Amino acid sequence: MAFFSSRSLKSLVIAAAVALVPAGSAFAAGDSKPPRMQDWSFAGVFGTYDRAQLQRGYQVFAENCSACHALSRIAFRNLMEPGGPEFSEAEVRAIAANYFVMDGPDSFGDMFEREARLSDRFPPPFPNQEAAVAAMGAYPPDFSLLAKARAPTRGFPGFVIDIFTQYQENGPDYIYSLLTGYDEEHVNPEGELGHYNPYFMAGEYIAMAPPLFDGMHVYQDGSPETIDQYARDVSAFMMWAAEPHLEQRKEMGFRVMAFLLIFGGLVYMTKRRVWSAVDH
Amino acid sequence: MAGPSTYVPKSGFERWLDARLPVVRMMHGQFIEFPIPRNLNYMYTFGGILMIMLVSQIITGIVLVMHYTPHADMAFSSVEHIMRDVNYGWLLRYMHAVGASMFFIAVYLHIFRGLYYGSYKEPREVLWILGVVIFLLMMATAFMGYVLVWGQMSFWGATVITNFFSVFPIVGDTLVQWLWGGFAVDNPTLNRFFSLHYLLPFMIFGVVILHVWALHVTGQTNPTGVEVKQKSDTVPFTPYATVKDLFAMVLFLLLFSYFLFFLPNYLGHADNYIEADPLVTPTHIVPEWYFLPFYAILRAVPSALGGVLLMFGSIAVLFFLPWLDTSKVRSGAFRSIWFKAAFWLFAINAVWLGWLGSKPAEGWYVPAMQIGTIYYFAYFLIILPVLGLFETPKPLPNSITESVLKKNGGQIASGAGQPAGATSAPETKG
Structure with a gap:
């Protein structure tokens, strides 16, 4: 937001909301x-x-x-919950096993990658x-x-x-x-x-x-x-x-x-x- | 209104309490004995419906806050957390969001009932003004609640609405920075809106108590507009109003449930499922449907300051309504065809302005918004003051009882007006 001055943002918004400019x-x-x-x-x-x-x-x-x-x-677990695709737990565990997620920091203060669990969300x-x-x-x-x-x-x-x-x-x-x-x-x-x-x-x-x-x-x-x-x-x-x-x-x-x-x-x-x- | 209390404490505890704090006696007086006109129609049931909507909003809101995070980086995700992971979170959140819309549907019908039957006229001016205060507080609460979702429409709606205040000369910029807590809508804005959104419903509740108090001093109006004159004009609140209000509430809850369970996003805006992004402006910024008529009035004139003044004026004029209407009779049902035409045109115009409010201010929409705005103000500032001076109202019945018996083909002469076949006289029940 820093590069918008309050005045320019304001005039932009007023123009959008109030003035009779066509879109x-x-x-x-x-x-x-x-x-x-x-x-x-x-x-x-x-x-x-x-x-x-x-x-x-x-x-x-x-x-x-x-x-x-x-x-x-x-989350991977959502794939096996009622009302959804309802994969079996074994299938969802197999799906999660294909993904690695970033976790940490560990006791050395470092982040590390590990295999995804059912409770993890799909990594982007x-x-x-x-x-x-x-x-x-x-x-x-x-x-x-x-x-x-x-x-x-x-x-x-x-x-x-x-x-x-x-x-x-x-x-x-x-x-x-x-x-x-x-x-x-x-x-x-x-x-x-x-x-x-x-x-x-x-x-x-x-x-x-x-x-x-x-x-x-x-x-x-x-x-x-x-x-x-x-x-x-x-x-x-x-x-x-x-x-x-x-x-x-x-x-x-x-x-x-x-x-x-x-x-x-x-x-x-x-x-x-x-x-x-x-x-x- | 009410005579001496007929409350008889039944248990030892009730007698003990009654001698110290007669709260049960007061509630008995207000919700059991309280006399209501016997000729009320279903348009008079929205007060009770609004009460349950307020309670529903407060309860669902309190539980939602237990799972919501008021921070610009986390608010949107916490709402999705409620929708996905909290047990019945989707139900709470949809109840609260759809409930806000239902609250406004009920309040608009309640207001139009008052406009048609002249409920604002002497001696109910204070009652009416308290109602307008509640309406204003509701608008502020709904607006701030919508911002809490922190979607695209939340963010840009907040930006547009708070910018209204910048058009005021000299103090404008300072005022807006004070509202924002900074130089743009950001985390401080979200935090103060959250705080106020939690506070205002309790203020509404307080004003509602005053509103009901004022109502119970003057008594209710009724479709004839003739004041209660004798005992036979009324029936006790319980069971007559209680059961009728309950039936109306069930009908209203059916409507609420239909939208809640089958069309929960119909009344919302799709863009609010996109997280707020200060760098991306949506193509059309529109408020929620219940603000659209006022949004059309705002954009009807090419001047920003003029638009903002007109928009605030469209609410402010309601405060003066009791003194603007010069009609000699209260109820629209006994007024001339001109009043009825003007009233229904006003209602249609309000819906029409709402539709225009969802359109961009361009092309023929602009003159249409202007005509709609002119009629909105003309109804209050020209038609109601002038029409009452010239029109000849229809003859009023002598009493509510007379009008009721005439309608049902009964004989007026039957004593106190109680039909012969009545199994129990209402005034002795309770």
Whole structure:
């Protein structure tokens, strides 16, 4: 913050909030293509994650995305907890064994590397954001919350209808659309190094090259080995990473609302009875 | 309002306590015997709903604080720790966040009830003003609570809102530095907001006690706007109001649960799931939905100082409302079609301003914000003062009892107005 004087920051903010300047960027959020809506197993009142899909999504993450993207809010133990991919403990121990984490300081005051335990979180591929930018040219965002942090606004009347349809999967829809939305035919204008993607929220060109190719991951369960399937699976996995208690939440919600409906009915009959003797 | 207390201590302990601190007698008077107009509709149940929302916010808030870390480097991660690792932490956190929105839905309906039925008119001016004070405290509390998450919208929302104070001549810069505890929104800002966010709900609770006290001195209004004149106009609070309020609370909790369990992030902003970054400004900085009408008023004029004054003025005008409305009758139900049209247009305009508040201040949105702002102020400063001088209200019923019996086709002549078939006279119950 030191290089912002209080006055320049203030004028910047006032300009953004108060003055009648049009949003300067041509890449305002509304300009990208709306995501293509997909059927998700976790949508709706009774939505639950598809375990096999989360496991496949984890596989795509581990073999591919994790080279650049962190997953730093997820611990290895989360992979075996109820409501998630539900790998067996042996499988998760095997996954953790592939990772080394920095620990310490020890009794000599030194940091040391050791094998990851179940309680450790996924170590990031880069030591910090600056290192990632230096290596990649742009920061590959952490996957932990991305499915909730990237939700294109729906506009009117979509946002009203969403209340009744309970549509809240615009995060995974966006990620799926982005991963499958590269246009390889597109010819970049002179000097543009990014990759054209009409779904990208923050511009037309994204720094990430198309990350998925048909057949690049071998699925054990016979699911199609296509870009479309990989994108769908990893989007679902990212939704779980962002909202690991979704199943518990929806299940509790159903019980709470069922109770309130029955209780409300009884209270209503009591209310009718109490007031029946009084004109009102 | 209430006559002599009918409280009879039942046990030895109650008699002992009653002779020393008659607190049970007071509660008995306020929540059992207290007479309420018999013709209240469901719009009069939001007071009780707001009370449970305040208690719910305080309880969930106290538990959340047990797991939250108020530091710029750790706040965001501690919220995620609550969401992921604390037992039922996701429930507490969503209850608190969605609960804030529900609190505002209820308070807006409560305020509009008051505007329509003239609840602010003599002798309830102090009651109304205390309500506006609660509303202001709620806004401050909600704003500071949103900052505590320390996401992108928290940070940039805090930057924009605190910068309002910089537009005041001479003292502006000093004032903003004092609010920030430095030269930008940073850890000291987060710490003081955390402290105040914990303090203000208890201040709200204090003003709520005064609000309820004032209510119980003047008694409630009712849809006819005619004051209670005789015992048959009222029924005792328990069981009549208790059971009706309880039913309304259950309906409200159903709405709350729907958003809490099935659309917990619908009322929030996706950008707040990105940790605060002072170097990256979000494309659109928007406040939470309940501030959007005021955000539209703020940006309606091209002058920063003018916008800020208009925004504060839009709340300040509510304090003067009891003296701005010149109507001879209290309730909007007995006022002319002009009042009803102006009132509903005001309500639609408020929602419309809210939608405009979510849009950037550019293109046709700007004149739309200006027209909306003009109507907002015209309703209070022109329509309500002038309309009351010219309009002819509909004839008022002589009493609440008369209006109720007329509505139900009963005969007015039946003694004290108690229907013949009544199994128990309400005034003897309790």
